[in-house]
Amino acid sequence: MADIELDLDVPSGTLAEVVEVLHAAFLQFGDAGKPSGAMLETVESLDGERAEGTRIGVARLGGRVVAVVKHRPTEDGRLYFSRLGVAPGHRGRGIAGALVHALREDAHARTLRGLACSVRAEETGNIALYERLGMSVWGHGRQRSLTGAEIPVVRMRDA
Structure with a gap:
C-alpha cells in the first residue's frame, strides 16, 4: 500500500x-464471550513492556494509527510478535500483511532467524493469513491470557 506508513x-x-x-481491534473476542487480554492493556502496561525490551509497532493511514503489533526477540533467535490487530474499518486492505513483511525485514536486519507467533486455535482466518505470508504451524498449546483464561493456540513460525 503506497499510503501506509509503518513504524516498528x-x-x-x-x-x-x-x-x-x-481495544477496538480485539473487542470482537469479548463480544463472542471470550474476552482478550488486549482489553486490559494500558499506556502504563505497554510502557512497562517497552522497558523490558518489547517494541511496539504501528501502521498509520493519513497519519492516524490503524494497526498495532508488539514484538521482541526470543531466546531461540526469532522475532516473536503478538497483539497484531487492525482497527475495524481498516481490515482487508493488506495492513496486517505489510506489518508482517516489515517485521520479517527487521528480523533479518537484526540477524534473527525469522518470525514466530501464537494464534488462537479458533482463529482459522488469521492462521491462513500467516500461512499465506510464509509462516507455518509447528506446534499447539495453551496460553494464559491477561484475563486468566487458558486459550488453545497454534504456534507458528517462518519456515
Missing part, C-alpha cells in the same frame, strides 16, 4: 493511540 518502534507519546486501536 513508536515512542511513549504514541501509546494512548496504540491502546485505543488495540
Whole structure:
C-alpha cells in the first residue's frame, strides 16, 4: 500500500493511540464471550513492556494509527510478535500483511532467524493469513491470557 506508513518502534507519546486501536481491534473476542487480554492493556502496561525490551509497532493511514503489533526477540533467535490487530474499518486492505513483511525485514536486519507467533486455535482466518505470508504451524498449546483464561493456540513460525 503506497499510503501506509509503518513504524516498528513508536515512542511513549504514541501509546494512548496504540491502546485505543488495540481495544477496538480485539473487542470482537469479548463480544463472542471470550474476552482478550488486549482489553486490559494500558499506556502504563505497554510502557512497562517497552522497558523490558518489547517494541511496539504501528501502521498509520493519513497519519492516524490503524494497526498495532508488539514484538521482541526470543531466546531461540526469532522475532516473536503478538497483539497484531487492525482497527475495524481498516481490515482487508493488506495492513496486517505489510506489518508482517516489515517485521520479517527487521528480523533479518537484526540477524534473527525469522518470525514466530501464537494464534488462537479458533482463529482459522488469521492462521491462513500467516500461512499465506510464509509462516507455518509447528506446534499447539495453551496460553494464559491477561484475563486468566487458558486459550488453545497454534504456534507458528517462518519456515
